[in-house]
Amino acid sequence: MNQLVKDLMVPISEYATVSKGATLYEAVLALEKAQEKYDQTKTQHRAVLVMDKQNKIVGKLSQLNVLRALESGNEGTDHIGEIEKFGFSTKFVANLRERSRLKDISFRKMCIKPAGMKVEKFMKTLSENQYVEENTSLDVAIYQLMAGPYLSLMVVRDQDAVGILRLTDIFLAVVDAMKANKANKAK
Amino acid sequence: MIALEKLYDRIIQRTNINLRELKFDVSPQIEGLIPLRQLTKFYAFYGISPNHPIDFQFRHSNLSGSYFLGKCKVTNSLLYKSDIRGDELKKEGDSFRFGNFIIPINGDESMDIQNSLLVKTLVHNFSHDPETPDIFYIRDTVSLHFANIHGSPSRGCFLEPFSTVDLTTMKDCVIGAYSYVQAGEISRLNIKPGTVWVRVPDNFNFMYQFPSEQLKEYIQFNKGENPKGLFMDFVNARKGDFQRVFETVNKEQTVVVPDSASLDRYAVTKSENHINENVLVSQRAFLQNVWLGKGANAQENSIIINSRLERYNVTAHGAKIIEADLGEKVFVGFNSFLRGQPNEKSNSRLTVGKGSIIMPHTIIDIDEQLKIPDDTLVWGLIRNKKELEQNSVSITEFEKVDSGYSKGDMVFEGNGANFVAAFRDRINHILEANGAFFDGKKNRGHAQKNQNMSFNTIQPYPEGDLEGLYPTIIIQP
Numbered sequence A: 001m002n003q004l005v006k007d008l009m010v011p012i013s014e015y016a017t018v019s020k021g022a023t024l025y026e027a028v029l030a031l032e033k034a035q036e037k038y039d040q041t042k043t044q045h046r047a048v049l050v051m052d053k054q055n056k057i058v059g060k061l062s063q064l065n066v067l068r069a070l071e072s073g074n075e076g077t078d079h080i081g082e083i084e085k086f087g088f089s090t091k092f093v094a095n096l097r098e099r100s101r102l103k104d105i106s107f108r109k110m111c112i113k114p115a116g117m118k119v120e121k122f123m124k125t126l127s128e129n130q131y132v133e134e135n136t137s138l139d140v141a142i143y144q145l146m147a148g149p150y151l152s153l154m155v156v157r158d159q160d161a162v163g164i165l166r167l168t169d170i171f172l173a174v175v176d177a178m179k180a181n182k183a184n185k186a187k
Numbered sequence B: 001m002i003a004l005e006k007l008y009d010r011i012i013q014r015t016n017i018n019l020r021e022l023k024f025d026v027s028p029q030i031e032g033l034i035p036l037r038q039l040t041k042f043y044a045f046y047g048i049s050p051n052h053p054i055d056f057q058f059r060h061s062n063l064s065g066s067y068f069l070g071k072c073k074v075t076n077s078l079l080y081k082s083d084i085r086g087d088e089l090k091k092e093g094d095s096f097r098f099g100n101f102i103i104p105i106n107g108d109e110s111m112d113i114q115n116s117l118l119v120k121t122l123v124h125n126f127s128h129d130p131e132t133p134d135i136f137y138i139r140d141t142v143s144l145h146f147a148n149i150h151g152s153p154s155r156g157c158f159l160e161p162f163s164t165v166d167l168t169t170m171k172d173c174v175i176g177a178y179s180y181v182q183a184g185e186i187s188r189l190n191i192k193p194g195t196v197w198v199r200v201p202d203n204f205n206f207m208y209q210f211p212s213e214q215l216k217e218y219i220q221f222n223k224g225e226n227p228k229g230l231f232m233d234f235v236n237a238r239k240g241d242f243q244r245v246f247e248t249v250n251k252e253q254t255v256v257v258p259d260s261a262s263l264d265r266y267a268v269t270k271s272e273n274h275i276n277e278n279v280l281v282s283q284r285a286f287l288q289n290v291w292l293g294k295g296a297n298a299q300e301n302s303i304i305i306n307s308r309l310e311r312y313n314v315t316a317h318g319a320k321i322i323e324a325d326l327g328e329k330v331f332v333g334f335n336s337f338l339r340g341q342p343n344e345k346s347n348s349r350l351t352v353g354k355g356s357i358i359m360p361h362t363i364i365d366i367d368e369q370l371k372i373p374d375d376t377l378v379w380g381l382i383r384n385k386k387e388l389e390q391n392s393v394s395i396t397e398f399e400k401v402d403s404g405y406s407k408g409d410m411v412f413e414g415n416g417a418n419f420v421a422a423f424r425d426r427i428n429h430i431l432e433a434n435g436a437f438f439d440g441k442k443n444r445g446h447a448q449k450n451q452n453m454s455f456n457t458i459q460p461y462p463e464g465d466l467e468g469l470y471p472t473i474i475i476q477p
Helices: A024-037 A063-072 A078-086 A090-100 A138-147 A167-186 B002-018 B026-030 B036-040 B212-218 B230-236 B239-247 B385-390 B416-433
Strands: A016-019 A047-051 A057-062 A131-133 A152-157 A160-166 B044-048 B055-059 B067-069 B071-075 B078-080 B083-085 B095-098 B101-104 B110-114 B117-119 B122-124 B135-139 B148-150 B164-166 B168-171 B180-182 B184-187 B195-200 B204-209 B268-270 B286-292 B303-309 B320-322 B324-326 B337-339 B350-352 B363-365 B370-372 B376-378 B392-394 B404-407 B410-414 B454-458 B473-475
Touching: A016 A024, A024 A047, A024 A063, A057 A063, A063 A078, A078 A090, A078 B204, A090 B404, A090 B410, A131 A138, A138 A152, A138 A167, A160 A167, B002 B026, B002 B036, B002 B078, B002 B117, B036 B078, B164 B168, B168 B180, B195 B416, B204 B416, B212 B230, B239 B268, B320 B324, B337 B350, B370 B385, B385 B392, B410 B416
Parallel strands: A016 A047, A131 A152, B044 B067, B055 B071, B067 B083, B071 B110, B078 B117, B083 B122, B110 B135, B122 B148, B148 B164, B164 B180, B168 B184, B180 B195, B268 B286, B286 B303, B303 B320, B303 B324, B320 B337, B324 B350, B337 B363, B350 B370
Antiparallel strands: A047 A057, A152 A160, B044 B454, B055 B473, B095 B101, B195 B204, B204 B410, B376 B392, B404 B410
């Protein structure tokens, strides 16, 4: 039988969530807590969902977004991120970043200011292409992931979010399918 | 008026479709900014001279107060007090160099403006797009007060006030107020106000970002509001002088103009002005108590007051120079604002040494005397000696840069000598095109070719459903 998105998705209830207006610190604590509770045999969550007052998902905060916050939350290097889109080489930007870095600031100190900043400043809103119906077949969802490309898709039932379909879970499904094919052939 | 309203909505919709990926909506930005009633008040005019091929084609458009020269087509567009200057378009038989390609031009190039709204915008130069070397197109584009579209084909873009896009093909972009972009080709970029960006891929990349709060003092654009700030106050204070020039049919010229120089009949001159040989003063330029040396030029929308410019100075489109003395061959880039103070008041005139390059979109606004040394590269916001130190470098020193350089809010990657050479070449080309090197026989340019031009005026329907629209008009030799 063909696999569907709902067979592989992680239910929304198992995901870390915070309300719009929460700080970055509250968001990373929520993620840590969700990871502790999550089944250790599965791949850990890497993002926090941001909800509005009506409990609708308005954005997603990934680990990468948190790292970006370290940069833009600290004066001295925040403007450098801006210039990357203007065709400067990676080497040049890295060099500039190194020279602009606040002198004598420890890694721990770098985390002070961003911790108090609001999640909505760093979260990513989801585009229309990042939503998928729960009864969609897996091969269609794979195509949708690749077209982004995205690391995950929001799974919906009648427009309500019910889960997350992650690249990592699909990858494990692919591995399982390959193994099963091999085993069948051996028989 | 019904047709005009429909046309306005259609242009906004088409621009929005192009900008949908940037999630940018043009409607609230310009709501109420251009009262359509205003578009019926002014006549449009075009220049005729034996030196420029003629082919004007105006269809289903409003052209209120706009000026046309050279070959141009305008379709389904609203042009308000804009200058469409086609005197540098490529001609049949020319060739256009792009990278290793030499592209032959098989027919005269023309400007082609469709589904666009241009407000007090200057369109000049020629297409630098190798894919359309014979059409300088502007499509589905909205540009606001004193923007410059210079050699830059555009599709689906929004240009905020006092922005400039130069020698760059742009697609689906938003260019913030007072930003200058010269980057060859750009798409889907939302460039914030006060960005100065000059890039030639694999060669050099220059970027400066104005401090946003300080820039607001000079130019600020909020959606649905007329642009504000010192630049607008400065321009608006001279509006009456221009109105008089445009209302007068036969203007009496009081300034002595040498045979090899040109002072456009739509330029404003006040007090005593001295114009030397090979000088070019374009339409909508403003001179008040100015001395212009041989081959100097004052381009469209430039304002020069109580200043002396030695020979071969370039005052690019929209630049302002007040209470200043500029040495030989100083280049003042697009929309730059250079303001000293009168000597008798505070002994704080501005002096710019010979050979200096004032980058496009530079603001020098001083209360104390400031002398910029010869051969200096200057950029950014400068209000005193300390800021000059932070926002300038000797050209000789900059030519030694071989990989990267940064100073204040400016960053540069690439070869400094190539950057300077590109600017010097460009300045020479401008002087050449403007006729600065005319020797009585050779090197004729705009200063010589634009003399004795005839101007015809055209008018829109005065009332009814078509009020404000110009009838289809085709003018050919």
